[in-house]
Amino acid sequence: xxxxxxxxxxxxxxxxxxxxxxxDAIEKQFQFEDFSGSVDFxxxxxxxxNEMDHHPDLAISWNTVTVTxxxxxxxxxxxNDFELAQKIDGLG
Amino acid sequence: xxxxxxxxxxxxxxxxxxxxxxxDAIEKQFQFEDFSGSVDFxxxxxxxxNEMDHHPDLAISWNTVTVTxxxxxxxxxxxNDFELAQKIDGLG
Numbered sequence: 001x002x003x004x005x006x007x008x009x010x011x012x013x014x015x016x017x018x019x020x021x022x023x024d025a026i027e028k029q030f031q032f033e034d035f036s037g038s039v040d041f042x043x044x045x046x047x048x049x050n051e052m053d054h055h056p057d058l059a060i061s062w063n064t065v066t067v068t069x070x071x072x073x074x075x076x077x078x079x080n081d082f083e084l085a086q087k088i089d090g091l092g
Numbered sequence: 093x094x095x096x097x098x099x100x101x102x103x104x105x106x107x108x109x110x111x112x113x114x115x116d117a118i119e120k121q122f123q124f125e126d127f128s129g130s131v132d133f134x135x136x137x138x139x140x141x142n143e144m145d146h147h148p149d150l151a152i153s154w155n156t157v158t159v160t161x162x163x164x165x166x167x168x169x170x171x172n173d174f175e176l177a178q179k180i181d182g183l184g
Contacts, residue, residue, distance in 0.1 A: 039135065055127045
């Protein structure tokens, strides 16, 4: 799965809600009631990420989870990142 | 619970294994088998943090969890941070 070009990235980003490009990655913040809400969200991501064998970076800060997606092996963003972003949006 | 002075922080840090001071926080990285191992670790931290009503920042990147502790309300490190660090070390 090859890294997408800049135009392809822009097009796919426009189809997503709330995701921003940060260098070679896309990022979104999700907010919850409290710390436990954040951890619950991380637990719902885990089986989805394992099934795709593609894993986000996750930063938990109290009631906020920042999800960062990139395909390090390709040095950029691939279809996998946008597919996982869409699946995560379906959970949040 | 007041913020500790620099000497008190150094003394308490010397009693811990693998924690480093980063500005107003202390930080340690924990490594696991894979992403699920990292998430399992986060799940063991949650009840401990909730019981203390003191919550770490947690960054998951595949098999690595970076734990960052600080007491934002005091603008620095307090006894709570070192108590939570010790409890987390007991889990890892």
